[in-house]
Amino acid sequence: MDKLTKDNFQKAKNDSVQKKTNWIKVGMSTCGIAAGAREVYDTLTEEVKRRNLNIDILKTGCLGMCYIEPLVEVCIEGVPHVVYGNVDTKAALGIVDKHICGKRVMNDHLVIK
Amino acid sequence: MYRKTIFIKDTDSQGLDRTKEFYNKFLENLRSRNLQNDIQVARAADIGIYNQGIVLRVYGEDTIYVQLKETDIDNIISLTIEKNEIISSLQYKKKDKQLRRVLRNCGVINPDCIEDYLANGGYQGLYKVLTSLKPEEVIKELKISGLRGRGGGGFPTWMKWDFALKTESDQKYIICNGDEGDPGAYMDRSVLEGDPHSVIEGMIIAGYTIGASKGYFYIRAEYPLAIERIQNAIDQAYSKGLIGEKILNSGFNFDLSIRLGAGAFVCGEETALIASIEGKRGTPLPRPPYPSVKGLWSKPTVINNVETLANVAYIFIRGAKEFAKLGTETSKGTKVFALTGKVKNSGLIEVPMGTTLREIVFDVGGGVLDNKNIKAVQTGGPSGGVIPAQYLDTPVDYENLSKLGSIMGSGGMIVMDETDCMVDIAKFYLGFCVEESCGKCAPCRIGGSQMLDILTRISKGQAQNHDLETLSRISFAMQKASLCGLGQTAPNPVVSTLKHFLPEYKEHTENKRCPAGKCLDLLSYKIIDEKCKRCGACVRICPVSAISGNREHGYSIDTQKCTKCGQCISVCKFKAISKE
Structure with missing residues (x-):
């Protein structure tokens, strides 16, 4: 990793911009992990790999809505950008099947703020 | 691709969930117009609005309809969906109370990735401070922001830094207090886990300002994931040259490492925390001298809470004036609360200072579990107090909460309903402090256990009215004579419940009854x-x-x-x- 200096600092910021769409974020702080986020993350990774989809699966911190953990945020081109709550492995498979492949939001897990 | 997406949910918690029937009727209507491939309708698990009947929201638009009946479906589809017309009689304006500043990156960036933090504007505050501000100017900015310590006391942060800056010494220290121990509070853990770099950024700025070249994270060992992520973030910041020697070519050197707390509650108190880092037994010392003058290894030391430091990063990224726009006269910015207890949406929330307790519990928290009546809200953990339901419209800030006999504290907020007994609550919190008392000073060691003894007798129906007076007297002695904050504040839950719920205590002592049905011996x-x-x-x-x-x-x-x-x-x- 290159050291940042006074001169290259602003450039580093612009270099590290994240992909605009086609990503999934899983909330993986202690609260999420306790609710089963790790299994959800593993299921999503496997399923995306199995179907050979070009989707990034990212880990993030706590989204704050502990009552409805584990939380998964999905941003796929052409489908509304939403957060799913109470996601278990079954719902995780549903996200890949319905939301990512079927291009349609999945029922009963949506968390709208 | 669908032209529109509609979310629906029955938000009445009484009775049956009618979401599915409404959904089916809606879908049927769409099919009859042959719109089912054009418009998508979905059932939500949480729609962000509570106790408003069946709620409908349109994705990407502000349109929110509430209290819907099945007869409204036809109108909604023909007007709102087909012609984009708003039906004003059904419309609802959402009160958006939450505002994420400290938590701005939590759940957004990957905490293990410094590039993510940089891409979201991270370390811009540090850049600004190191390249254009003198220490005195940093303190001036901080004074404009009006930031006060988020650990509980609410001491102005700029003053703390100013004392340390003005004290001459060859070595100074910065400590981040991550020894979060209040029951039910986990704000600091989430910030450390979700956005570690913002805390590090705040620490480097603090170090530069007071002239400290060494900083310590003091994190309790019960937070293994927070420790892992902070260590990883420190390593990344070192390899990027944001910690270490000559940071951003400025000639400022700063080193950072982690010290683990072994689980003593009193080590969250700053003098005990310092003793713990020095390798001594974690017992408090009398103040003054304050740590800003004589702290770690007798050198000037600034101790700030996790949330305070995350706020510092925000202030220098976005500007002090921007920060001070929110809040009340004396308390600026936002506050993160861990909302727990008998509330529907427990979790971590961030609201501007001055938001009322009612808005927090009902608009953000979604109301009380099982639609019971709210009895009180406890704030400030074992050092705080209970605020009864009649004061729910009080705007939350440091002064208002202490007027009501509670404190802001670090941000634990526990909602209590009519089945919670106030004697039982007081007993629980006092019991916590008695267990955590280090035993060094008599008022805390003896006073605490005597009070606990009386409370236990009250809950067993073996106490008289004069015991309540004794409780008040011991409380007063502890508040005045204890050595540190733990003992001084330990009686607070008892004092505030006695103040607001005296009739409930008297039911226990006079009629040997527990109105809430909690004290088993009286049932x-x-x-x-x-x-x-x-x-x-x-x-x-x-x-x-x-x-x-x-x-x-x-x-x-x-x-x-x-x-x-x-x-x-x-x-x-x-x-x-x-x-x-």
């Missing part, structure tokens, strides 16, 4: 013969066979055998068992 279970349908469900569930009788002559509970576990009440469909 006895009874079967109400008129209501009993003689189904025998209670007999079958009772684990100690305390219920006897038969279908012909009815049943009765043997109070000698009964352990008051409450299982019979939960199985009785006819509410035929009373507990008094």
Whole structure:
């Protein structure tokens, strides 16, 4: 990793911009992990790999809505950008099947703020 | 691709969930117009609005309709969906109370990736400070922002830094206090886990300002993931040259490392925390001298809470004036609360200072569990107090909460309903402090256990009215004479419950009754013969066979055998068992 200096600092910021769409974020702080986020993350990774989809699966911190953990945020081109709550492995498979492949939001897990 | 997406949800928690029927009717109507491939309708698990009947929201638009009936569906589809017309009689304006500043990156960036933090504007505050501000100017900015310590006391941050800056010394230190120990509070853990770099950024800025070249994270060992992520973030910041020597070519050197707390609550108190880092037993010392003058290894030391430091990063990224736009006269910015207890949406929330407790509990928290009545809100953990329901419209800031006999504290907020007994609550918090007392000074060591003894007797119905006076007297002595904050504030839950709920205490002492039905020794279970349908469900569930009788002559509970576990009440469909 290159050291940042006074001169290259602003450039580093612009270099590290994240992909605009086609990503999934899983909330993986202690609260999420306790609710089963790790299994959800593993299921999503496997399923995306199995179907050979070009989707990034990212880990993030706590989204704050502990009552409805584990939380998964999905941003796929052409489908509304939403957060799913109470996601278990079954719902995780549903996200890949319905939301990512079927291009349609999945029922009963949506968390709208 | 769908032209529009509609979300629906039944937000009434009483009765049956009508979401599915409404959804089916909606879908049927769409099909009859052959719109089903054009418009998508989805059932939500949480729609962000509470107790407003069936709610409908359109994705990407502000349109929110509430209290919907099935007869409204036709209108909604033909007007709003087909012609983009708003039906004003159904419209609802959402009160958006949350505002994420400290938590701006939590759940957004990957905490293990410094590039993510940089891409979201991270370390811009540090860049600005190191390249264009002198230490005095940093303090001036901080003064404009009006930031006060988020650990509980609410001491102005700029003053702390100013004392340390003005104290001459060859070595100074910065400590981040991550020894979060209040029951039910986990704001700091989430910030450390979700956005570690913002805290590090705040620490480097603090180090530069007071002239400290060394910083410590003091994190409790019960937070393994927070420790792992902070260590990883420190390593990344080193390799990027944001910690270490000559940071951003400025000539400022700063080193950072982690010290683990072994789980003593008192080590969150700053002098005890310093002793713990020095490798001594974690007991407090009298102040003054304050750590800003004589702290770690007798050198000037600034100790700031995790949330305070995350706010510092925000202030220098976005500007002090921007920060001070929110809040009340004396308390600026936002506050993160861990909202727990008998509330529907427990979790981590961030609201501007000055938001009322009612807005927090009902608009953000979604109301009380099982639609029971709210009795009180506890803030500030074991050092805080309870705020009864009649003060729910108080705007939350440091001064208002202390006027009500509680404190802001680090941000634990526990909602209590009518089944919570205030004597029991006071006993719980005091018990916590008695266990955590280090035992060094007599008022805390002896006073605490004496008070706990009295409270235990009250909850067993063995106390008299004069015991309540004794409670107040010991509280006063502890508040005045204890050495550190732990002992000085330990009686607070007792004092505030006595102040606001004296009649409830008197029910315990005079009538030996617990109105909330919590104090087991004061309860006895009874079967109400008129209501009993003689189904025998209670007999079958009772684990100690305390219920006897038969279908012909009815049943009765043997109070000698009964352990008051409450299982019979939960199985009785006819509410035929009373507990008094």
